[in-house]
Amino acid sequence: MGGVAIWGLHRDTADVRAIGLPVFSLGSLPTGPLAVEERPADALASARMGEWVVDSGDVVFGDDDGVVFVPGRHxxxxxxxxxxxxxxxxxxxxxxxxxxxxxxxxxxxxxxxxxxxxxxxxxxxxxxxxxxxxxx
Structure with a gap:
């Protein structure tokens, strides 16, 4: 795994940088999750990123400007x-x-x-x- 893409906020930015794990998110927040949302049955097979659904057949590219999700066949x-x-x-x-x-x-x-x-x-x-x- 080369990084983590989150449709939401992350925390512990300094620690994440220190271990060298690229994190792509909508921003940071000093607190942890304020609520636990129910997860869909396929939560470990696919992920919703805004209006897009990403699954194991997709490839994710990220840099300082954001992330792009690409079907593996392309x-x-x-x-x-x-x-x-x-x-x-x-x-x-x-x-x-x-x-x-x-x-x-x-x-x-x-x-x-x-x-x-x-x-x-x-x-x-x-x-x-x-x-x-x-x-x-």
Missing amino acids: IEDLLLLAEGIRDKERRQAERTRGGETLRSQLGFATFLANRAENPELSFREHIRRVGGAVEE
Whole structure:
């Protein structure tokens, strides 16, 4: 187990950090549970995380920004997509370190000019057109 995801609050943050256990939760609270809720019969087979149900066939990825639940059958596709996003972001960062601003890389001046002609144009649409969208 690489960490714990909780749809609720956790406590003992300093102790959890000290043992190196990643905890992903909605926040912290100094007290323990104030009530014991009845658990569904399948509580050890699946877990409800907000509107999602996660089970043993799913894979959970987490970082400082949150967690993502992925059906195990989609892992290979997801990893290929994630590698593409990572590579594009690294190229953009490298160009930025080389002195080219992200504003320039994404053609922000062109976006503003096009937006003046078409107020419906979103920045997301623009960066898709110029190949700057990292998640696609």
